[in-house]
Amino acid sequence: MAGADVxxxxxxxxxxxxxAHEALHRVAQVARHWARAGVAVVVHVDAxxxxxxxxxxxxxxxxxxxxxxxxxxxxxxxxxGLVAATQAATSLMLGRFAEVRHVxxxxxxxxxxxxxxxxxxxxxxxxxxxxxxxxxxxQTPWVRDGLEQERFxxxxxxxxxxxxxxxxxxxxxxxxxxxxxxxPQGLTPHLGxxxxxxxxxxxxxILTDPERPGFDAYFRGVWLPDESYFQTLARRHARRxxxxxxxxxxxxxxxxxxxxxxxxxDDLAASGGFWARKVWPGADGLYAxxxxxxxxxxxxxxLRRPAVRQGARRSPYLVLQGVEAxxxxxxxxxxxxxxxxxxxxxxxxxxxxxxxxxRGAAGALSDHAAIRDAAPEAFLDALIRNTRGETQCxxxxxxxxxxxxDHIRRDPAARVVAVTGASAIAPSLSGVQVDRPAxxxxxxxxRALLAHWxxxxxxxxxxxxxxxxxxRRPGPVLRAISDHLGAMPPPPDAVAAAPVIRGLxxxxxxxxxxxxxxxxxxxxxxxxxxAGDVAAL
Numbered sequence: 001m002a003g004a005d006v007x008x009x010x011x012x013x014x015x016x017x018x019x020a021h022e023a024l025h026r027v028a029q030v031a032r033h034w035a036r037a038g039v040a041v042v043v044h045v046d047a048x049x050x051x052x053x054x055x056x057x058x059x060x061x062x063x064x065x066x067x068x069x070x071x072x073x074x075x076x077x078x079x080x081g082l083v084a085a086t087q088a089a090t091s092l093m094l095g096r097f098a099e100v101r102h103v104x105x106x107x108x109x110x111x112x113x114x115x116x117x118x119x120x121x122x123x124x125x126x127x128x129x130x131x132x133x134x135x136x137x138x139q140t141p142w143v144r145d146g147l148e149q150e151r152f153x154x155x156x157x158x159x160x161x162x163x164x165x166x167x168x169x170x171x172x173x174x175x176x177x178x179x180x181x182x183x184p185q186g187l188t189p190h191l192g193x194x195x196x197x198x199x200x201x202x203x204x205x206i207l208t209d210p211e212r213p214g215f216d217a218y219f220r221g222v223w224l225p226d227e228s229y230f231q232t233l234a235r236r237h238a239r240r241x242x243x244x245x246x247x248x249x250x251x252x253x254x255x256x257x258x259x260x261x262x263x264x265x266d267d268l269a270a271s272g273g274f275w276a277r278k279v280w281p282g283a284d285g286l287y288a289x290x291x292x293x294x295x296x297x298x299x300x301x302x303l304r305r306p307a308v309r310q311g312a313r314r315s316p317y318l319v320l321q322g323v324e325a326x327x328x329x330x331x332x333x334x335x336x337x338x339x340x341x342x343x344x345x346x347x348x349x350x351x352x353x354x355x356x357x358x359r360g361a362a363g364a365l366s367d368h369a370a371i372r373d374a375a376p377e378a379f380l381d382a383l384i385r386n387t388r389g390e391t392q393c394x395x396x397x398x399x400x401x402x403x404x405x406d407h408i409r410r411d412p413a414a415r416v417v418a419v420t421g422a423s424a425i426a427p428s429l430s431g432v433q434v435d436r437p438a439x440x441x442x443x444x445x446x447r448a449l450l451a452h453w454x455x456x457x458x459x460x461x462x463x464x465x466x467x468x469x470x471x472r473r474p475g476p477v478l479r480a481i482s483d484h485l486g487a488m489p490p491p492p493d494a495v496a497a498a499p500v501i502r503g504l505x506x507x508x509x510x511x512x513x514x515x516x517x518x519x520x521x522x523x524x525x526x527x528x529x530x531a532g533d534v535a536a537l
Contacts, residue, residue, distance in 0.1 A: 014120050015040040015100040017089040019075060019082065020108035023281035024053040027108045028060040033291045035066040037116035040097040044070040044089045068092060077161060082194070082226040083219065090203055101127060104197040105230075109278040110247065111260075111268075113290050119246070119274040123197070130202050130238045133192030133245045134231045136511035151223035152189045153180045160223075184211070184218050190511060192231040195247035195277060198238075205237035206230065235511075243508045244521065248273025265289055272519050317384055318393040318415045318484050319408060319460075321449060322422030323477060326470055329492040331355075334393055339485045341387065343394035347376065347401035362386040376404045384413070391485060398423050398445020405452035414460035415484050416453055419477065420446055421467030421517030424507060425500050436512050446516055466518025467504075471497045 016034050020027045020043055031041045043061070045054055054072075061067045070089040075081040086105060093103055102123045112119075137149055154174045158166040173179075183189065198206075209215065215233065219225040234241060248271040250258045257278050260268060262285035268276050279286055318340065324330045334342035335355065344353030352367040354360065359367050361383055366372070372379045383392055396405070408414045423442030453462045463480050470477055474494040482488045505521055508514045 013099060013101045014038075014116075014123060015042065015093045015097055015103040017041075017070075017086065017093060017103060017105050018043045018108055018110070019046075019085055019089070019105070020044065020057075021046045021049060021075070022053075023108060024049065024057040025060075026279075026281050026287065028057050029287060029291055030108075030111060031061055031067050032064065033112060034116065035064045038120070039066065039116060040093060040100055041067045042070050042089045042093045043067065044075070044085045045072050046085075047072045047074045068096060076159070078224045078226065079159075080220045080225050083229045086226075086230070087207065091207055094200060094204055094207070101200050102197055103200065103203055104246070104275075105195055106247070106275060107195070107277055109281075110195070110275045111277075111279045111286060111290055112275045113248065113268045113271060114274050122274075126242075128199065128201075129240045129242050130196075130198045130234055131242050131244055131246050132196035132198060132231060132234050132238075134190040134234055134241060134243045134511060135192050135513040137189045137191055149189070150175075151228070152183055154223070155179070155181065155221055156223045181218075181221065184214060186211075186236065187215070187218075187232055188235060189228060190231040190235055191228050192243070193245045193247065193249060194226040194230075195245055195249060195275075196230060196234075197246050198230070198234065202234055202238045206233045209233070209237070241509060243511060246274045248276040249278070260286065262286055315384055315387075315391065316413050316415055316484065317391060318417065318481065319396050320393065320417050320481070321396050322419035322446070322467070323417060323481075324395055325422040325425065326419060326467075326474065326494050327478070327492045328495065333489060333492040334481075334485075336489045337485055337487075339488075340391040340393045343392065345397060345400055346380070346383075346394040347372070347396060347404055349399060349401065352379075353395075373401060376401055377407045380404060380407065393485075396449075398442050398449060402445075402448060402452070405449060409452050409455055409458040409460050409462070412459045416460050416462045417477065417480050417484075418449070418453060418462070418464045419467055419470050420450060420464060421514060421520070422446075424512075424514060424517065425467075425503050436507060436510055439507050440512060443513070443516055450516070466516065466520075467500075468518035468520025470494075471500060471520055 016039050018027060018031060018041065024045070027043065031043060034041050041064070043057075045057065049072075058069065061069075070085070070092050073081060073085055073088070075085040090103055090105075093100060104119075137152070150171070154171060156167070156170070158170055160167045206212075215229075219229045222228055248268065260276060260279045260283065262283050265286055268286070268290070320330070327333070331342040331344065334340055341355045343355045344357075346352045346354070349369060351369050352361075352365075352372050354365075354367060365379065365383060365386075396408075408416065421443070423446050424439040450464075453460075453464065465477055471494075475491070478488075478491045501521060504514060504517060508521075514520075
């Protein structure tokens with residue numbers, strides 16, 4: 001098929017690469033959907049795919065002038081093969097579709113969940129912007145457990161999935177011997193989702209970089225290079241990065257990708273992403289709905305909250321994390337209810353901040369940190385026991401005496417209401433200049449707390465929101481607090497969302513991982529951050 005036949009006169013400005021492995025009948029449906037909307041499509045099929053399915057896929061798409069097939073190669077999960085397949089497919093895209101200005105990378109399990117015209121119009125409005133989640137690994141821990149910086153400095157001769165024992169032994173041996181690989185000069189390692197949308201200029205610069213042979217040789221030895229190759233090299237070549245994926249691909253608290261089924265249809269329509277991963281191949285209802293004439297895009301989906309065990313052997317108490325940052329008058333509101341003692345951060349490293357800033361509490365409890373920390377569980381238990389008939393409410397934030405979190409989560413009397421991501425913006429709301437390292441430390445502390453609240457052995461009742469959800473709808477968090485305390489006075493005012501979003505956008509686009517903040521910045525609804533906002537960090 002000649003290049004002129006494909007590109008000539010079609011006005012193609014968006015290209016989509018599909019990395020396909022299985023369920024190829026779904027790949028055919030999605031590819032046709034993109035092509036009918038005027039999108040150029042290049043499909044790469046894993047060399048291990050069933051030959052009969054591959055033949056049917058090629059037959060189904062053979063008459064689509066906007067669909068090409070890249071040379072097939074093996075592309076195992078997390079391997080260099082995924083990067084090589086992407087390089088081959090994107091090179092074909094740029095070579096055969098001269099009018100393409102943005103290229104989106106998707107998988108065979110991805111499904112468009114908004115009208116393609118919306119994505120095309122959005123990208124035309126951002127012609128020089130690369131949409132790629134790109135997090136500086138030196139500033140923010142990307143992974144929940146396991147290898148962080150070491151993925152760039154160790155050797156990985158064994159496959160993690162097929163040779164787990166050898167993989168772990170090799171890592172342990174290299175740590176013991178102090179073996180370190182050098183990072184090529186001029187590269188700052190970044191990580192992020194492999195599902196991105198890059199400009200033609202950035203992608204061309206990556207593929208034609210004079211130093212590419214050396215970079216490729218280096219990344220062949222990096223653990224999970226599909227999460228770092230383009231994410232790192234985009235920082236080298238991009239004119240303007242929005243560190244945000246246009247793909248809706250949430251993970252559960254254990255770090256596993258969420259699979260979408262037919263009953264997730266409304267959630268996907270409300271997600272704010274232009275396409276979603278990962279969709280179950282048997283979800284006939286999803287494919288019928290989203291590959292039809294169009295779909296609506298209502299408000300975004302809230303974070304699903306886990307089912308928790310309930311029940312209490314003694315007076316319940318309320319623990320609030322991240323809430324005061326969004327409701328500065330929170331403690332006054334709590335105190336005005338007459339139902340509770342509204343303490344500050346009882347486990348602040350400097351001192352226990354009791355209600356009314358008192359120096360002590362019932363039962364001769366002292367605010368002295370050393371006394372409290374000698375027996376923090378006894379301190380909390382004494383406060384609850386000595387104030388029967390009055391609900392105790394206190395703040396708990398990253399940087400507090402985290403050891404007590406184990407006791408709280410196992411306590412059936414505890415009620416935890418948390419807003420994740422708030423620590424990134426809390427200092428700025430108090431008039432303090434925020435820098436990226438400070439925000440990164442706060443978010444790292446939140447991750448540690450979240451691991452406590454979500455532990456399988458929890459007995460506390462835990463309710464968790466993400467910052468973006470609360471910025472859009474602050475009412476549910478306050479209602480959750482009211483549910484624990486009873487009738488309350490009129491609610492306090494929330495902070496203005498616009499300055500918070502500007503600060504978050506600047507932090508994110510500087511390379512900070514803001515996954516804990518959730519979907520606070522949809523791809524269309526808000527303007528881009530200015531260069532001055534990033535420079536101020």
